[in-house]
Amino acid sequence: MPHVLLINPWITDFAAYDFWLKPLGLLYIGAVLKEAGYEISLIDCLDRYDEELLEYQQLREPRNRFFKTGKFHREIIEKPHIYRDVPRNYARYGLPLSLFRSKLSHLRKPDVVLVTSGMTYWYPGVQQAINEIRQQWPDVPVALGGIYATLCREHAIQHSGADFVVSGEAELKALQLVDSLCGIKREYKNFPTSLDALPWPAFDLYDRLGFATILTSRGCPLSCSFCASRIVSGPYRWRYPENVVHELEYYVKKLCVDEIAFYDDALLTNYRRHLSVILEKILAINLPVNFHTPNGLQCKLIQEDIAELMYRANFKTIRLSYESANPERQKFDMSKKVSNESFVRAVNNLYKAGYKTGELDAYVMIALPGQTLEEMLWSMAFVHAQGVKIRLATFSPIPGTMDYQRAIEQGLITENTDPLLTNNSIVPIKPKGTNYHTFEKINLLAKGLNQELLNGQIYKDVASLVKYLKRHFTHEEIGGQSNITIPSLVTRNTQLTTNN
Template sequence: MSYTRRTWPMKPRILLVNPPIYDFSAYDFWLKPYGLLRVGGFLRGQAEFELFDYLDRADSRVPAGHYRSDPWGRGRFYSEAAAKPGLFADLPRHFRRFGLPRAVFRDYLLMSAPCDFVLIQSGMTYWYLGVREAIADIRSIWPKAKIVLGGVYATLCPAHARASGADLVIAGADLMPLWNFLEIAPDERALPLWDRYPSLAAGVLKLADGCPFRCTYCSVPQVYPKFHPRPLDRSLAELEFLLRLGVQQVAFYDDALLHQPEQLLKPFLCAALRRGWHVNFHTPNALNARFISRDLAEIMVTSGFKNIYLGFESSAYGWQKKTGGKVYSEELARAVDHLTRAGADRRLLHAYLIIGHPENDEQDVAASMEFANALGLLVKLSEFSPLPGTMDGERCRPWADLDEPLSHNKTAFTLKRLGQRQINYLKSRANELNRKLLAEFHHEPAARAPEAATEASMSDWP
């Protein structure tokens, strides 16, 4: 591959920014700007880096408050009341800004020598107000800095993102336009810039990009058109680096972590076990229960999987089939059986169920919750977001102006679709089921200690 390359008289200075979030709610569910740190890492040694992560709860500039982490590294963000956009004027919810106060960033810009480039990561499409705020402040204080915007919002709404004021918008996973813009050739073996954090409790890993499924409500195939495994030795090096930095909680950001397990997850976990690495793994992105076999469950539990989230969405067969058939009820039941027999902590097994989906009548959320609960799973409701370019999102155009990313907001969309009463009913029923289940677990003997990996699973290490 050839890149436009320039010999810089001095190393260019690059600021990495993870912007604040504007939303009705936000929680640090192992939320890290992994893509941004990875991109910065590719330039390690060729540029000088600064990192400003508005969402770093360990930052000493977070105003005092109760923002402690739970035992797994999750927790509340500092937040402030924010003006509600006109689109949400009739919604009976408070709108907030999450992350370090705006004045902290402005002070940082005023006190620091301007950087040559600023790379900004974007998350949810409907969080773009935070991106715009960061860009406005950079423009006013460092007018000569070149601003590059990448991430999910930039990929799913490129035309909208181009109006944000960035000099370059990276839409998609191809980073060639970025390297040419910076005039630096990347070193794709270099590690993410996790070491820019003064203190780090949780990190993120990905063994592969993309997903082979095509669920009608999901935007992953737009971001990564193909499933593409990452080199195993690189993933191991990333994990080792996180451990060296003292990280004990690692969240997988894979969209299909269990796909091709013989080539990816199993050898990865076997290698980690052989090296004696101790870490708690979590899967905030749903796992596909279909692929949890007995030996995979054993090695997952043995190697430290703790909070396991299984993507279920609905127990209605018609709905499952219509939306892509990623998992069926009996497959979920089998996976739960394998995991519990392997010694998984049942208090940490969850099923995601989507609410506010355009086919919610057929989906039958209430019955689906009871089904998941009967299997011993804690129910986690996830609100549907109508994303442009997805089949189900496009069907929502009669109710939502998809060209305005704020209308993809999951809380607002679900509230409008289902109404406050229905949402209250579903949420309180989910809470009730979860409470009862946790009380049952409380009276059970503790989950048996994980055993050593079986010969069968260990033999997968090449």
């Protein structure tokens, strides 16, 4: 039986944290190959529950924080020269290199190795994984897929070290490639054309699972200027609710998982015929599991009925797509998925459903092309005023997106920019007058406001809060005005208030 090795490589970055990360695309491919008769092995460098890793760390359990999230094992490594002026340590996150080598040496020689990839600027981890494979088995073909291979295909072809680079959705492409390399002929006309016809991701390849992830749909019907969902995941389509519920039951009852993260890019789209049906069925069978939504939810779709269902079904992590308080940006760059008014309504509906202060997060984008510091501060202040924690998301220029093209046109990056220079940790695009330390101050202020909120203190007067925040920056850093108008319904109360 031909043997295929799947590898999820390290993260190489200045920071990384395990918010329910699993290589879902790779696991789908693993399931397809298993169904086709291949022997499959998996090395997931980011698996914090790996028994050999725990033994190496002298631990019985991973050091988890909330809902089985936690820090990866971290080894500081030499920074790429391009990062020489960044005043932070650069690290390899995941399995120790010695343990990875040991795992390779104890495996039966594979016929093919499939490597996935995450963020484009994590490619040094991909390069190292492929180099280690070459050292162990010089003659074994290596194919690379995933996000980096899709968004930076030419860079991956030239620099990854892989023999083959597969872009986009890859279940069929991977099967065809592996069949070709192993000399197997088969018909593909009956290969699944719908998401429901695909086998479920091969989570059974793990010896131990702390959590699972799931997709009830792929793609996104929106076209936000900074997002590459359509490029990576193809057109938007969704699965039958019954199939999703059966998959969830399998994870909980067979694999003993009690934390599951939804990784849909548009989980609430069409929710009355999709997510609502899924949640009603989950409640009917009383599935003992916590759910999480690390990807932002569309605020305009959070009506009272779905907010109540999510609360009853044990959705513990709620992250909202807010991004910016700028109405023009909301309208033209964010596909009208949120307005300041719909954000307030969504938050109120979630609190009415039962969520408490401090249990909701909202993404606030910073350092977008053309975005002033004042716009960032208004966005932070507005989110805080609703009793919602601020989760900053620094803009990363993603090839193929509208904002990537804008950045090129404005001379902020070039068409051949090294993907390392798009790392959001270094704040790739900074407004005139700002620097790296400006954004360190923004991060500290956001953390401070979140702590105030958790202590029960919420500043309801957005304009006054923005004035306070601006005092921490120079005139040069503040730069141009944003002309943001915040609805009066959230600026009436000028006093410091406490939410219970």
